[in-house]
Amino acid sequence: MELQKMAGFLLIRWDIDMYDPIHDEPALARTSDLMEDVGQISYVFADKTGTLTENEMVFKYCNIGTTCLSVFGYYEGLRISEGPSDSETFNTKAAAERSHPSNRNVSNKCVSSKEELQYCHEVKTFLKQPEAKAFFECLAICHTVTVEYEGELSSHNEVHRKRKLAAASPDEEALVLATEIPEVGYHLDYRNEKLITLDYGGEKLTYEIIHVLPFDSKRKRMSILVRDPRGQVRLFMKGADSSVLPRTTATNTNDTSQPELKCYNGCQHFLDLYSRFGLRTLVVAERDLSVEEASVLIPELIEAHESMENRKVILNDIYERIEQNMTLLGVTAVEDRLQEGVPETITKIRQAQMALWVLTGDKVQTAINISISAGHFKSNTPQLRALSISNPQECNKRLMEFYQQNVKVKDQMSSNHDDRKGSYGTLPLSAHSANKKKTSTAVDTAGVALIIDDVTLATALKHTSKLFRAVSMRCGAVLCCRLSPAQKAAVVRLVKTGSVLMDDEMSVGLKINLNLSLSNNPLKKSGNPLPSSTSSSTAYLCNDAKTDAPHTNFESPTIKHIVTLAIGDGANDVAMIREAHIGVGIMGKEGRQAARTSDYSIGRFRFLARLLLVHGHFSYWRMAYTVQYFFYKNLIYILPFIYFGPESLFSAQTLYEQWLLTFWSLLFTSLPILCFGIFEKDLDDKILMKYPRTYSIFAGNSFLTWTQFIMWNVKAIWHGTVSYFGMVLLLNSMRPVRVTCNTGHGSGLDVALKASPVVYSLESILNPFTSPGVFWSGYDLWGTYYFWIVLVLLVIVAMLPGYMYGCANRFFWPNYVERLQAFLWRDAKWGPIANDASLPISRQNQTYKLKKCFQGTLYAVEQIFLGMLTENMNTV
Secondary structure (H helix, E strand, O other), X not given: OHHHHHHHXXXXXXXXXXXXXXXXXXXXXXOOOOOHHHHHOOEEEEOOOOOOEOOOOEEEEEEEOOEEEEEEOOOOEEEEEOOOOOOOOOOOHHHHHHOOHHHXXXXXXXXXXXXXXXXXXXXXXXXXXXXXXXXXHHHHHOOOOEEEEEEEEOOOXXXXXXXXEEXXXXXXHHHHHHHOXXXXXXXXXXXXXXXEEEEEOOEEEEEEEEEEEOOOOOOOEEEEXXXXXXXXXXXXXEEXXXXXXXXXXXXXOOOOOOHHHHHHHXXXXXXXXXXXXXXXXXXXXXXXXXXXXXXXXXHHHHHHHOOOOOHHHXXXXXXXXXOOOXXXXXXXXXXXXXXXXXXHHHHHHHHOOOEEEEEOOOOHHHHHHHHHHHOOOOOOOOEEEEOOOOOHHHHHHHHHHHHHOHHHHHHHHHHOHHHHHXXXXXXOXXXXXXXXXXXXXXXXXOOOEEEEOHHHHHHHHHHOHHXXXXXXXXOOEEEEOOOOHHHHHHHHHHHXXXXXXXXXXXXXXXXOOHHHHOOOOHHHHHOOOOOOOHHHOOOOOOOOOOOOOOOOOOOOOOOOOOOEEEEEOOHHHHHXXXXXXXXXXXXXXXXXXXXXXXXXXXXXXXXXXXXXXXXXXHHXXXXXXXXXXXXXXXXXXXXXXXXXXXXXXXXXXXXXXXXXXXXXXXXXXXXXXXXXXXXXXXXXXXXXXXXXXXXXXXXXXXXXXXXXXXHHHHHHHHHHHXXXXXXXXHHHHHOOOXXXXXXXXXXXXXXXXXXXXXXXXXXXHHOOOOOHHHHHHHHHHHOOHHHHXXXXXXXXXXXXXXXXXXXXXXXXXXXXXHHHHHHHHHHHHHOOOOOOXXXXXXHHHHHOOOOOHHHHXXXXXXXXXXHHHHHHHHOO
């Protein structure tokens, strides 16, 4: 079995259909112990950025206050616009090709008409305003991008310096490239740990870096404290809107006529607009520190940075004090298109009855738009939203309401059974009805999508984990937004084990309570939209601790054996990948941390379908067959000893030669099953990809059941019995004279007691030296026709019941795989019959009635078989 697993391990690496030519990376398997589990997946947890998307960021829009600027071409210029419209396409391959560097206008001019001249004049006038200059100055300063120069040899043998940006993430590179648009004019010239040098209109601007407040999954923002060329100490910040907006002055003002409040309204409007089109957003803010503030905070930062005890805690406390009363500048919108084949892959995963959960750190509306584009759920799918809910009692009440109504939802979905049946492929039969008892009820509410954010998830995990698990596992699609790496791992652990361990990182969402931070905001009183407000969301969460709910034990969907798979591409996905039963890493643009931590690594998300549907199916099916075969061959090996016991008076009489015992396990019974376990296929890989429903037939360990085990044992008992008593009757009836002499074991009956005809014949040929009697016995037996006739009859008698049982099953009770094999066999033999599987078989007889007599006989047998099988299938 280990050799078989190793072969499957290598077949994944050698699969040309899983090779990524863009990155020159084949699929890799880093363990062979989980091969069969790949065919038993029930839940798939996927990251979004870099996993479902390309992670190729292109700066598309930004707004400074209430003014929106759009980028045309590949960073060729800016135009004042009203924001993205329905006529534009985002997150698609065509949109990315339009923004590719190869399509960039070499002239870099936006002047081609009077109208465009007017646009350029308006942009240049607007960019001269202090708010616009501060906005792009923040983008040019607040990052960790460095500049690298490489020598390039020209055609005249002159060496030119080639500039290259080295960014930790594609987001930062896209933002820096946006500041280098000709109308903006900021050009990153040099950066180290202490200085940043910008080229602005030919003037060198040097900024002294005082301290970098780094980005992490808890803070969800990055800040940098610098001293500008004028000597002013300034703090630039960018990050998620839920983290930056509560720290701006606009949330603490009561005067609706203030410019800060107008800027806040504009940013909130464009945040919602960008998110509806699936664009990634960041909020930009700044703060000028006075001399007194700087003289106090800078020494504290230096002292905390040099502290040996509780350094992280002390620094976070200082960060919280510095990052307050920020001036809101604007919002950026970056496009990240879907990978090729993502919608098709998600469709196959759903057809294989695997539940797909998307766990991302992006904004809620952005994640929803990407999920709709990827086919995670449809735009008309009922959405159960739970956003920014930190009250356990409110969570308990609303989630219990949904839990009690779950039966009604299941009844509505079951009434649409005929519609679901067609999603399994073009096979004209329903395997769903034939395997209704084996399938999970987790897809009964496939028309419902649960959307939850970090604040609500933290409340659910802490107070209502059991009910949250029961509700979410009944939804067809689950989307978790703004999650930290620890929260992603907690969700996987909850589904895998039914429990979760809470810590500070998992409850990070509760620390930023937007409802409390905006309680005095006039926007809330006037009815204007708040960031991630609960007023626009339908929440379904509850509290298990100290709850008034009538139920204490919440029943999750009945799944025999839950096997989870997590797939991601970055370091923030490592915790989730390690928590799942099987981890898959994508070798993307955020390093190799996820790929090196995972059990399997692939180049693109679309390869996940082949990994599961083909390699997972083959690995489980072959391994399950091999395990049962070893029970079968051991039982058939030991039965002759049991039968021979009374004959030898249970003495120490041996039945097999010593060398034969060794070769029985090493050669006679291991080599055939090893070849089977490596090369055998019940269906072609193309068929498995075309009909993903086949994957679910073997889910839940359905091929290793007590029924299968008993059938294999009955078969072994029958074969061992026929082999032993058949050979005894054969030799007793022949009574050869030479068999009774010189056997070395006392009687001719000993020679007859060989485990099977094949074993006896091999011993007669290969062992003439150690046991002379065996040689002469074989000499007499092989020279008689009676031996060969009985040998053939014994094989027929041993194998006939199994073949009859298999034919009866295929005729009268065929399963999904056998039906699929029959259709493929018919199409391969005669071709598609008018593309109608219900076409009468008599028309096929008329087509082939001119065949020869012998061919006609075989054809008649095939027609009888296909006629009975097709008739049975058409009645299902």
